[in-house]
């Protein structure tokens with residue numbers, strides 16, 4: 001479906017009651033239960049992922065209504081920078097086009113000085129957060145992650161560091177011989193603020209075997225995320241859709257996140273991540289078709305809003321994966337957060353994403369306002385930033401759209 005048609009569908013002008021009334025009775029009943037604040041179950045999730053036509057429009061409008069009821073009209077965003085400090089990785093995920101073998105010509109690992117230079121650039125442009133993830137590089141020192149944190153925090157104690165996926169934590173833990181809990185506490189004490197809930201892809205071991213048989217398994221992923229939460233290190237949560245997964249995998253994944261959240265309350269947000277296929281082995285070996293664009297994405301975001309209602313309130317869109325136009329439309333399909341400025345993004349770009357490596361604050365605010373919503377800068381933990389005007393007048397200080405004026409650094413997909 002083309003963008004104008006998608007926009008027309010999402011911005012359907014009819015009253016919600018009428019729109020839900022046009023859905024099949026079984027779908028309308030699920031939507032009504034969600035509107036009443038009841039938690040949806042596994043079969044409800046499956047039904048929502050199968051919606052089309054009037055049913056899908058009703059799902060999207062209900063998700064938008066729930067977002068408005070629960071969170072109001074504010075759309076948050078964060079001024080941050082991604083740093084993908086190494087692209088050397090031996091894991092071999094079939095959906096990844098970012099990783100390099102250590103002997104490849106374009107293999108690279110940032111030195112501490114390079115890292116600190118990137119952090120300084122981000123701070124100069126008003127960033128409150130650094131997001132760091134990298135490949136699983138066997139040549140790095142066992143305590144490299146801790147030492148990176150110490151080096152950054154020594155210079156910038158106020159900066160929030162959102163870093164190291166459960167895969168990196170598993171690897172660091174093994175290399176140091178520490179258990180997950182002790183390892184995470186060591187990182188926390190060295191300055192780790194929160195961790196990305198990436199390396200999740202689909203939380204099903206059969207799917208994971210197909211995507212990456214060396215990757216952290218479901219049990220370990222859960223163990224690491226909950227150990228982090230217990231240590232006071234909160235996390236985001238993600239799901240990668242549009243590849244080999246089936247609807248029941250997606251629903252089960254959401255249920256796992258809900259269970260974790262019920263237990264720890266440590267998840268800050270949920271970010272559905274569209275699979276970017278072009279340069280991945282998964283696509284190039286003919287194992288998947290390109291995911292359809294538009295309806296699949298809107299359905300996923302709206303589904304997430306309803307399934308996670310009352311558990312994970314912040315649903316973040318991914319402009320890197322979707323492009324800015326479609327990301328804008330997800331704001332009317334349940335999203336209340338536009339993610340970050342990023343400044344460097346190499347992982348999705350390596351796989352074929354063409355949305356650029358960063359968005360200036362002005363562009364993000366404009367995209368939000370065009371949807372009649374209220375932009376508001378936030379911290380990593382969704383607190384308010386009081387000096388917003390400093391960013392809104394940042395002008396051409398390197399935060400322009402299109403290709404990056406800064407040295408590249410990424411948002412990791414793993």
Ligand code: SF4
Nearest residue numbers: 089091092093096414
């Ligand atoms: S997604 Fe991460 S772990 Fe997997 S191959 Fe790419 S860099 Fe390595």
